[in-house]
Amino acid sequence: MSDKPHSLVLQLRGLTRDSFIYGIGGLVSRFLAVILLPLYTSYVSPGDYGRIEILMSAMAVAVTLLRGGANFGFIRFYFLDKEPDYRRRLVRTVFWAQMAYSTAGLVLCIVLAHDIAGWFGVTRDGPHLQGSGTSLVIATGVLLWSNVNYAQMTNLFRAEQRSVAFSLATLANIAVTVPLTVILVVVYKEGPLGIIVGNFSGTLVLYVILLAYRHEQLGLEFDRKLLHALNRFGLPLMAAGLALWVTNFGDRLMLSKLLDGPHRLTEVGQYALANKISSAMVLLFTAFQIAWPAFAYSIEDENAAKRAYSYVLTYLMFIAAWVAIALSLFAPWMVHVLAQKHGYWPADSAIPALAYSSVFYAGFTVVTIATGRTQRTQFNWVAAALAAALNFGLNLWLIPAYGMLGAAYATLAAYALLMALRTWNAQKMYPVAYQWRRVVVLLLAAGGLTLAGELLPRSLPLAAGLTLGYPLALGLLGFYLPVERQRLRRLLPAHN
Numbered sequence: 001m002s003d004k005p006h007s008l009v010l011q012l013r014g015l016t017r018d019s020f021i022y023g024i025g026g027l028v029s030r031f032l033a034v035i036l037l038p039l040y041t042s043y044v045s046p047g048d049y050g051r052i053e054i055l056m057s058a059m060a061v062a063v064t065l066l067r068g069g070a071n072f073g074f075i076r077f078y079f080l081d082k083e084p085d086y087r088r089r090l091v092r093t094v095f096w097a098q099m100a101y102s103t104a105g106l107v108l109c110i111v112l113a114h115d116i117a118g119w120f121g122v123t124r125d126g127p128h129l130q131g132s133g134t135s136l137v138i139a140t141g142v143l144l145w146s147n148v149n150y151a152q153m154t155n156l157f158r159a160e161q162r163s164v165a166f167s168l169a170t171l172a173n174i175a176v177t178v179p180l181t182v183i184l185v186v187v188y189k190e191g192p193l194g195i196i197v198g199n200f201s202g203t204l205v206l207y208v209i210l211l212a213y214r215h216e217q218l219g220l221e222f223d224r225k226l227l228h229a230l231n232r233f234g235l236p237l238m239a240a241g242l243a244l245w246v247t248n249f250g251d252r253l254m255l256s257k258l259l260d261g262p263h264r265l266t267e268v269g270q271y272a273l274a275n276k277i278s279s280a281m282v283l284l285f286t287a288f289q290i291a292w293p294a295f296a297y298s299i300e301d302e303n304a305a306k307r308a309y310s311y312v313l314t315y316l317m318f319i320a321a322w323v324a325i326a327l328s329l330f331a332p333w334m335v336h337v338l339a340q341k342h343g344y345w346p347a348d349s350a351i352p353a354l355a356y357s358s359v360f361y362a363g364f365t366v367v368t369i370a371t372g373r374t375q376r377t378q379f380n381w382v383a384a385a386l387a388a389a390l391n392f393g394l395n396l397w398l399i400p401a402y403g404m405l406g407a408a409y410a411t412l413a414a415y416a417l418l419m420a421l422r423t424w425n426a427q428k429m430y431p432v433a434y435q436w437r438r439v440v441v442l443l444l445a446a447g448g449l450t451l452a453g454e455l456l457p458r459s460l461p462l463a464a465g466l467t468l469g470y471p472l473a474l475g476l477l478g479f480y481l482p483v484e485r486q487r488l489r490r491l492l493p494a495h496n
Contacts, residue, residue: 040195041273041339043185048192049344050268051122051133053275054256055140055196057249058120059147064241066101066148070094070227071155072234072241077226078159079297092221094230095152102148109141121256121265135193143200150203153210156217161298169206177202239381246388247414251395251407258399266343271404274350277334278327278358288316288365296369305373306432313366314435314442320362321446322470328352329453329463346404352450353408359443360415367423370430383425387418438479445473 041049074094078087109116117123117133150173157166181198184190190197211218255268292312299305327334331351339345391414398406426432449466456462474480480488 038338039182040185041344043189044191044195045266046269046273046343047265048269049272050252050256050265051136052192052195053252053268053272054120054122055136057245057252058116059140059144060249061242061245062105062144063147063151064238064245066105066144067098067151068101068231068234068238070097070230070234071152072238073230074152074155075159076233076297077230088217088219089221089223090226091156091217092219093223093227095218096220096222097227098148098152102145105148106141106145109144110138113137113141120253136196139193139196139200143196143203146200146203146207150207150210153207153214156214169210172209173202173206175202176205236381240384243381243384243388244418247384247391247411247418250388250392251399251411254392254395254399255404255407258396259403267404270344270347271350271407273335273339273344274347274354274404274408277331277338277347278351278354288362292365292369297373306430309366309369309432310434313363314438316362316366317359317439318442318474320359321442322467324352324355324359325446325449325453325470326463326467327355328450329467330460332458333460333463350404350408352454353405353412356447356450357408357412357415359446360412360419363439364415364419364422367419367426367432367434370426370432374429383418383421386421387414390414390417441477441479442474445470445477445479449473 044052070093074090077090081087113134114137116137122136123133154166154169157163157169177198180201181195184194184198188194252268252271255271256264259267296305296309299308328351331348335345335348335351339347391410394410394413395407398410400406402409423434449470453463453466
């Protein structure tokens with residue numbers, strides 16, 4: 001029994017190490033994205049930013065469709081058999097399937113570019129909008145093709161648990177993408193088209209390099225039965241992914257359709273900025289999500305796995321809630337610093353709800369692992385569909401009255417429901433003794449501090465004090481376990 005805590009600590013340290021390494025690329029990417037926001041918002045109007053966001057939202061659902069069930073099943077199936085021949089056949093099958101799907105998607109974007117621009121309302125219909133809708137759609141199609149195929153190359157690094165190689169590829173991608181994007185937007189004044197073209201440039205370059213690196217693994221081999229098995233496992237997850245798209249991105253389209261007047265795209269651009277700032281949370285979860293499946297499936301002992309999952313849920317939601325407090329309380333100053341044009345400044349009102357949506361998304365990513373471990377994914381799409389339905393209904397009700405603030409609270413409600421439904425279903429098939437009392441305490445403490453910051457006169461010292469006071473507030477509420485208090489005491493300076 002004495003080895004269990006020690007073993008758990010080692011497991012969590014391993015997950016933390018891999019998450020950190022996986023997250024280095026994302027950290028640099030998000031940091032540069034934040035640094036470049038004042039630059040982009042100076043050269044791109046809120047309306048053009050809204051057009052980009054609408055196309056990126058549409059691309060998100062296309063990526064989910066084109067990557068198919070094989071995307072969701074690849075890592076799970078990689079660990080089902082350690083034979084080199086099996087794994088090589090798996091890699092090749094998924095590679096060629098996704099190459100075919102993404103190429104078909106690119107052709108459709110090129111052929112139907114004008115119609116797609118009209119469907120999504122991104123045609124140039126205002127004096128402050130740059131670039132034709134057709135060119136933006138074609139560029140988005142190339143970005144779609146690049147992302148689908150590049151993602152599979154880096155997915156293989158994840159399956160191999162090669163976090164350093166994954167991060168090096170990500171950093172190299174950034175090193176090409178950022179300078180080209182800046183040149184296209186600032187020097188050549190290409191506006192939204194420059195942002196999209198710059199984004200796929202680095203991905204294409206790295207994809208070609210990874211093709212050369214993996215050439216021995218990517219021979220002409222295709223196993224239809226294996227692809228069918230992958231799809232049977234992954235299609236419910238893909239359906240869940242599509243439903244999640246409604247929750248994650250559908251509100252941008254609904255804002256553009258439900259709001260009236262020439263400023264509808266401006267509010268979409270403001271909402272896009274709020275999402276970009278709250279995406280500091282996404283950085284945390286991107287790093288975690290990349291490392292989490294391989295870590296979770298690699299623990300073969302069921303008792304050890306359940307114990308690890310329990311602590312991971314508590315600690316991840318603790319970190320997420322702390323970040324949400326900071327984003328919520330510092331939102332007005334962040335928006336003013338990062339957006340040079342006054343038209344973007346109302347974005348700060350939507351940040352708190354979006355930040356706390358990500359706290360529930362953190363919990364959702366942990367509890368969902370049970371469906372993959374038991375290979376019983378059928379309910380995943382049902383839970384996601386119910387959350388999406390709630391989100392859609394609330395958007396219809398709230399957006400006409402409250403605009404982007406209504407969309408933000410609809411997102412928060414949907415993610416809270418999604419986590420609740422996934423937890424209920426996962427506990428039926430793979431019971432884990434999660435630390436629910438501690439989870440409730442950390443959520444209440446975070447919500448209370450955020451509410452205090454909203455009600456009291458706004459000031460930077462107050463925002464900093466409330467944010468830094470979160471761990472202390474948890475201590476006063478009895479959140480920490482005895483062993484955690486002992487570890488915390490060791491971190492404090494010794495007193496003579």
